[in-house]
Amino acid sequence: MAGNNGGGAVKSDETLLAIVDGLVALDGATITELKEHVGVSKSTVHRHLTTLERHQYVVKEGDTYHVGLRFLDLGGYARDRKAAHKIVEPKVGELAEETGQICQFIVEEHSLGVFLYREWAGDTVRTGARVGTRSHLHQTAAGKAILSQLPPARVDEIVDRWGLPGETEHTITERDELAAELETIRDRGYSVDKDEHTEGLWAVGAPVNGPDGGVLGGLSVAGPTHRMKGKFEEEIPGILLRIANECQLDVAYSRRL
Amino acid sequence: MAGNNGGGAVKSDETLLAIVDGLVALDGATITELKEHVGVSKSTVHRHLTTLERHQYVVKEGDTYHVGLRFLDLGGYARDRKAAHKIVEPKVGELAEETGQICQFIVEEHSLGVFLYREWAGDTVRTGARVGTRSHLHQTAAGKAILSQLPPARVDEIVDRWGLPGETEHTITERDELAAELETIRDRGYSVDKDEHTEGLWAVGAPVNGPDGGVLGGLSVAGPTHRMKGKFEEEIPGILLRIANECQLDVAYSRRL
DNA sequence: CTGAGTGTTCCATCTGACGGAACGGATAGT
DNA sequence: ACTATCCGTTCCGTCAGATGGAACACTCAG
Known part of the structure; x- marks a missing residue:
């Protein structure tokens, strides 16, 4: 079934965005903290963060993850569009x-x-x-x-x-x-x-x-x-x-x- | 199998990010254009864009989608962090x-x-x-x-x-x-x-x-x-x-x- | 009026996202 | 120094759910 979270949305994407949200709300967070905040398992958070980091949307400092400057790049683009x-x-x-x-x-x-x-x-x-x-x-x-x-x-x-x-x-x-x-x-x-x-x-x-x-x-x-x-x-x-x-x-x- | 696109990454996330990339590369794009650029089906692009738009990461102008100013918000946060x-x-x-x-x-x-x-x-x-x-x-x-x-x-x-x-x-x-x-x-x-x-x-x-x-x-x-x-x-x-x-x-x- | 473009919705299939458990590495407490 | 307890990380079986294709709706041009 097509996952009834809002009608025709991708659930993985939603957890991805929830994680990003969490990074901002918690002002940088570890996997365990995010797990609580988003309400998914540790391994899921880890997998999403790995993906985001690989694409430079997220930075890892020690065990703490942060929102990366990639967003500034895209934001600047959106502003000057x-x-x-x-x-x-x-x-x-x-x-x-x-x-x-x-x-x-x-x-x-x-x-x-x-x-x-x-x-x-x-x-x-x-x-x-x-x-x-x-x-x-x-x-x-x-x-x-x-x-x-x-x-x-x-x-x-x-x-x-x-x-x-x-x-x-x-x-x-x-x-x-x-x-x-x-x-x-x-x-x-x-x-x-x-x-x-x-x-x-x-x-x-x-x-x-x-x-x-x-x-x-x-x-x-x-x-x-x-x-x-x-x-x-x-x-x-x-x-x-x-x-x-x-x-x-x-x-x-x-x-x- | 855990999807061998890069080892322990979320494939849905990768297509999501590829779509965002496409929006920048094409300087705004329709679903059909993105379908070509990302290499997935029309409905997949549509579903991802819907998710992104609902979370305000993307703006829809007519049939053309654009990167939204949500990125500027997060980017500003990342910069001033x-x-x-x-x-x-x-x-x-x-x-x-x-x-x-x-x-x-x-x-x-x-x-x-x-x-x-x-x-x-x-x-x-x-x-x-x-x-x-x-x-x-x-x-x-x-x-x-x-x-x-x-x-x-x-x-x-x-x-x-x-x-x-x-x-x-x-x-x-x-x-x-x-x-x-x-x-x-x-x-x-x-x-x-x-x-x-x-x-x-x-x-x-x-x-x-x-x-x-x-x-x-x-x-x-x-x-x-x-x-x-x-x-x-x-x-x-x-x-x-x-x-x-x-x-x-x-x-x-x-x-x- | 019709045809070729769109975006959008629906549905069956089988991928691949998920949670849980086991592992490894570091730090603190005794 | 040893152990207990946190982390993050890896692995794996299961079934939720992401996917592509087909059908639908809509708009525009001929």
Whole structure:
């Protein structure tokens, strides 16, 4: 029988991925630890890890296994796959320099937001989630900017898939509240996030639209509340919208070559 | 029988990885294309892709499948796993600013060099291989710097595994030539690469040693021949060695906390 | 309207993934 | 120094389940 784990999936693959998951969750692990985590026999874990190591997806340090840098290679490929992304990259740097805040570029994948680029102003402490991290679109400024450009049916799909989980007390958790917010964003041209993702962090976001109508991703400028006060209403949105627009023009131009 | 594809590996996993490989090699592919590339039946490819997509390792765009950004997430994790790497990151930026050239930080994994960070001086065109890319250690300045710090037995192992393939006419391809070069590097403190990896590109490299004796990785400064002339003998190596040393101190200091 | 491409689903076969037990190697406790 | 107890590793018989092929659905072009 075709193994009823999810309907037409390869069970060996699932244990493989569960092992990789385990390596991250346990921050490196031995075979015995993984055996517990995944719920299979020692020999099975060993066999999968051997396969992964042989293909350089996993590194063995003593008896501890770790996620290997092969993933970085593939991840870099995935990030740069779309030419548009590479065009936006330097713009994130410009944005950071001009605003003096933390700036990010996010795209949608599997109905989630994924950080592609992040840049800090010169002296800012470089902290926070790393590139590749996923977040719910409705919880961030850039994510809401992306949502505002999608057809309502698509937004519904996304909400159906992941719901509207709250992260802080200020996160939007109701469908109609979200719809109203997206309407506001479309009118105003940019999105705003006050403590909706992280308490004490405010952000402004703007969509980057592609030449063919679809939305490429979202740019955002974020900073601690006290640093954003004042600049929040005029200065930052102004710069942000200008750079977002430059991105669109650059992409449209490069497409024409 | 335990499937004799390589001795104690999971065959399903191997086809899974072959499919991922195919997605990169073909720069996105349909099921039929992958079937050819991997050499299995259509339904098998479909089943594996379904599994991968469900776990967000793969994205489906119409009928074409692509490598997903999940890899970027794991790759970022793998890169930042060692605290030392994060300490070196900003130093690469400093190095780029001070030298006005392209700067890289490379570590060794599976006996190959992997780019972890790369930074350009402000106005330089941002081009070249992306982060995560692998290269043979003997072909680059940073790679040779790493090799120079490894015990000879380890160097032999590495050469046994990958050989000494030539990339340009100037690449070192003989074992004893390499040994002599590494000796020179140890004496001088830094390594030099003139057209050994890419024709027209010169580079200087230095090892970054960890507090416990092992080598963490290699820093390098690279630029087109005409921009490196003159600065090559004194100025660049001076800055490079100073920054490499600062890295070691920072790592040693942070370890003590 | 039809034919040649797709992706997708289903099913019987027999491969090969699996767990358990036995082995080897290292480390700690006495 | 000896032994007990952890590891990882190897081996092997069994049956779950991965596989390929055929049938189905769908789209596009002629």
